[in-house]
Amino acid sequence: MTRALMIQGAGSNVGKSVVVAGLCRAARRRGFDVAPFKPQNMSNNAAVTEDGGEIGRAQALQARAAGLAPRIDMNPVLLKPETDTGAQVVVQGRREATVRARDYGRMKAGLMPRVLESFCRLAMGRDLVVVEGAGSPAEVNLRAGDIANMGFAEAAGVPVILIGDIDRGGVIAQLVGTHVVLPESDRARIKGFAINKFRGDPTLFAEGMTEIARHTGWRGLGILPWFADAWRLPAEDVMDLRATPSEGTLKIAVPRLNRIANFDDLDPLAVEPGVKLEIVEAGRPLPGDAALVLIPGSKSTMADLAHFRAQGWDIDLAAHVRRGGHVLGLCGGYQMLGRRISDPEGLEGSERECRGLGLLDIETRMQPAKRVTLTEARHRATGLPVSGYEIHLGATSGPDCARAWLEVEGRPEGAASADGRVMGCYLHGLFAADGFRRAFLDMLGLRADSRDYEAGVEATLDALADHLERHLDLDALFALAEPLA
Structure with missing residues (x-):
């Protein structure tokens, strides 16, 4: 039975893409048939798939970590900004339209059936799917019609792990604030949290982890120190x-x-x-x-x-x-x-x-x-x-x-x-x-x-998986993945 879990961030650029890549490599080394999935990405750095479509390059790297060739179903909606207020919309690998941001807000809810179609197709016969969110679920003003974070998690019945970025400061407020603004139904989907990009002695933040857990009721899964070799990955x-x-x-x-x-x-x-x-x-x-x-x-x-x-x-x-x-x-x-x-x-x-x-x-x-x-x-x-x-x-x-x-x-x-x-x-x-x-x-x-450039990427993915194994409770994290209905 296929299980899935979703990695969401308490903000943009908290390191979700790298964490998902590391989880895919760690799961693969544990013997799981694992695949990455991101319902919606926004990037002009696209990868070409074997079936002649486009997906976000981050999902191509995650596919590599999972030992798979990139497929259009791994990122069914890709937004490619063309101006400050407009973007090309790529759906299931193909250019579909160029729209203004305001118009996309009305369009995105209608894309959910195709997002779920890709997700189900990708998940079929696999042990695990690791889903990456986009931005932050705390942007509750975007919740209506959402396909990237809690809207997708609700539609697909997927539990969520929330990642906070301590490097930018205010990580307790990031996580506790997210808990406060989310509606109860979304809040209940979050089963655990982790801290990313810690510099120094992680034991010094033990009390911070306790405070976050006390205010939210979520399970702390660990503190990830800064991964110094991340620059070696695409x-x-x-x-x-x-x-x-x-x-x-x-x-x-x-x-x-x-x-x-x-x-x-x-x-x-x-x-x-x-x-x-x-x-x-x-x-x-x-x-x-x-x-x-x-x-x-x-x-x-x-x-x-x-x-x-x-x-x-x-x-x-x-x-x-x-x-x-x-x-x-x-x-x-x-x-x-x-x-x-x-x-x-x-x-x-x-x-x-x-x-x-x-x-x-x-x-x-x-x-x-x-x-x-x-x-x-x-x-x-x-x-x-x-x-x-x-x-x-x-x-x-x-x-x-x-x-x-x-x-x-x-x-x-x-x-x-x-x-x-x-x-x-x-x-x-x-x-x-x-x-x-x-x-x-x-x-x-x-x-x-x-x-050997390609060998270097592989070695760095292995080092990233080792990093996650050392600093996160991966047994508990993978156990939080729930079977798909």
Whole structure:
């Protein structure tokens, strides 16, 4: 009989995604057939599934922890912000609509049947499903029509474990305050709580645990110290990349775009010895000592190009190229490097055409058909294999495409300048290939070591599971999972 439990947070960014990944790996090592599930996620960092759909990258990592290939049912609703007030809605892996936040509030309740359909399909025949909430159930103003937290827990009959983040302060108020504002029926669904991101001696918070339990009646399941190696796992939020503790000598500068998307290209570079990955915030110049400026993907290419220029980064980038620096554009970043981007159908907004950065002799035309596919490729110069995925609107053409530097399923992919210092392509994930990554960094002047990136991720997931085993009462936690009706 399939059992399930749900991990919710007393706030956003309390570490739910990492905790769920650790629980999936710990459950798998205990012999459970386990799967992750998140009813609704909001992220522009998407993963492509084998069945040609999109889910949040955090769920792809959790699937890996569980020993499974990512499936669209693991994250049936994915919101991909395009503006400050609107997002693309992806349902069961497929783009369904672009709506304003206010309109989505009315739309989401109607998505519950499809969320439950995915949940039931995923749960069928498994021992355990670990569900991740979104944001916090304390946002009781959003309770009506909720599909992400208590609304889902009620509909699916799933018990809840609440996680508090002590690193941001006020963790007793986070948890006790959640208890106070929740209606009694939701409050009763919470069976236990845990504290995350503790720095120092956890025994010093023993009295705090007692106070939380006294005020709420919930069972304390443990205190998780800060997991120092979390930065070695693929990041769900680009903000997490700031914590990369690299002492590298080769600097790669990445401008933080407003709608940065699919930035998992940066993860293998962030953990590479010798590389210093610098995320450049708005208002700061691109560093003059960077060997490479990497322009990542974007959910709103034309708007992000305007943002790029507003920071003066176009001037910095031209100076970087004059100094002999290298430039790599990936997906949306690739489109920005060309002479022109046109959007005749207004897929990205009201602007129909804009001038590109002009560093590649190419043009991009936005088209309604979205390409979403896993891809095997070959680096033409070395013959090295590369695996990745494509997820984009638009088609790119022009003279510099004659210098394509990748080959995908027998067709040329990408473009390069005549001197080879400016390059672009649509393929995401290519730096996870160890051989290609070493060859690329060698071209930049860094003799990279033979680090196995994928093995490093696996080792970190195992270390995360060990961390949870040491500091949480996992026997009690897994025992709280209830059978599905």
